[in-house]
Amino acid sequence: MSPEASALIIAIDGPSGSGKSSVSKAVAAQLGVGYLDTGAMYRALTWWCLDQGIDLTDEAAVVEAARSLPLEQSTDPTDQRVSVGGTDVTDEIRTTAISSEVSKVATNTGVRPILQQAQRDRMSAIAAETGGVVAEGRDITTVVAPDAPVRILLTASEEARLRRRSAEVHGTADEEAIAATRDQVLRRDRDDSAVSQFTVAADGVVTVDTSDLDFDESVEAVLAVVASLTGDAEPDPR
Ligand SMILES: Nc1ncnc2c1ncn2[C@@H]1O[C@H](COP(=O)(O)OP(=O)(O)O)[C@@H](O)[C@H]1O
Numbered sequence: 591m592s593p594e595a596s597a598l599i600i601a602i603d604g605p606s607g608s609g610k611s612s613v614s615k616a617v618a619a620q621l622g623v624g625y626l627d628t629g630a631m632y633r634a635l636t637w638w639c640l641d642q643g644i645d646l647t648d649e650a651a652v653v654e655a656a657r658s659l660p661l662e663q664s665t666d667p668t669d670q671r672v673s674v675g676g677t678d679v680t681d682e683i684r685t686t687a688i689s690s691e692v693s694k695v696a697t698n699t700g701v702r703p704i705l706q707q708a709q710r711d712r713m714s715a716i717a718a719e720t721g722g723v724v725a726e727g728r729d730i731t732t733v734v735a736p737d738a739p740v741r742i743l744l745t746a747s748e749e750a751r752l753r754r755r756s757a758e759v760h761g762t763a764d765e766e767a768i769a770a771t772r773d774q775v776l777r778r779d780r781d782d783s784a785v786s787q788f789t790v791a792a793d794g795v796v797t798v799d800t801s802d803l804d805f806d807e808s809v810e811a812v813l814a815v816v817a818s819l820t821g822d823a824e825p826d827p828r
């Protein structure tokens with residue numbers, strides 16, 4: 591039996607602002623396994639293309655960039671660093687400049703199989719190293735790891751997602767800040783929906799709706815699903 595056969599592989603998908611990244615990191619940390627942020631890979635490729643002066647609408651050029659992307663990404667859920675070609679882009683890939691362009695790269699159908707395969711390879715390597723992995727994105731439960739023993743769709747109402755992203759990016763969730771966040775959340779989800787299904791759970795995928803849960807409750811809810819599906823994944827009580 592390969593080491594991966596008994597590994598704790600957890601796939602989490604969901605729309606922007608549902609809590610995928612923050613909740614997945616906390617779950618991975620509590621379970622003592624590695625973490626893979628697949629959205630960061632699309633963001634890093636977007637940054638690289640813009641840095642190289644590649645027109646994001648030139649599909650073939652972006653596919654070529656995906657093939658040779660010099661990406662380094664940490665797997666520690668408590669210390670996430672992303673660098674491309676030796677440049678640390680951890681913060682830069684979260685800026686509005688990247689958030690507003692990333693869907694052009696994520697909806698490039700030549701790019702997706704390249705990053706999906708890279709994600710499968712990364713998941714296997716992380717699981718072999720740490721005994722498991724929490725991987726999150728838009729198509730992990732359906733395309734990247736449809737055989738994962740734990741597959742979760744993390745959702746939240748449009749209102750909750752806008753409020754959270756607005757508070758995160760603008761430090762407030764007043765009307766003006768929410769209006770400024772709409773493009774980043776709703777338009778991007780609409781564009782991304784053209785290539786992935788992340789609003790309705792596929793067969794066998796458990797939905798966790800965090801609309802009325804605070805952050806800690808969301809982490810608990812995901813851990814409860816993990817425990818119920820694996821039987822032996824109760825978090826360390828320390
Ligand atoms: N259940 C929750 N309740 C309140 N805030 C949350 C919850 N889950 C996540 N957040 C906060 O909302 C923001 C967006 O979460 P994030 O994990 O980046 O979402 P996603 O990766 O799905 O886009 C972050 O500031 C995060 O701390």
Ligand SMILES: Nc1ccn([C@H]2C[C@H](O)[C@@H](COP(=O)(O)OP(=O)(O)O)O2)c(=O)n1
Nearest residue numbers: 606607628629630632692696727728729782
């Ligand atoms: N597995 C994935 C992960 C992300 N994407 C796309 C969708 C998003 O527009 C970008 C960035 O994803 P990311 O998870 O960082 O975005 P949010 O934090 O949820 O707003 O990449 C994807 O198409 N497939």
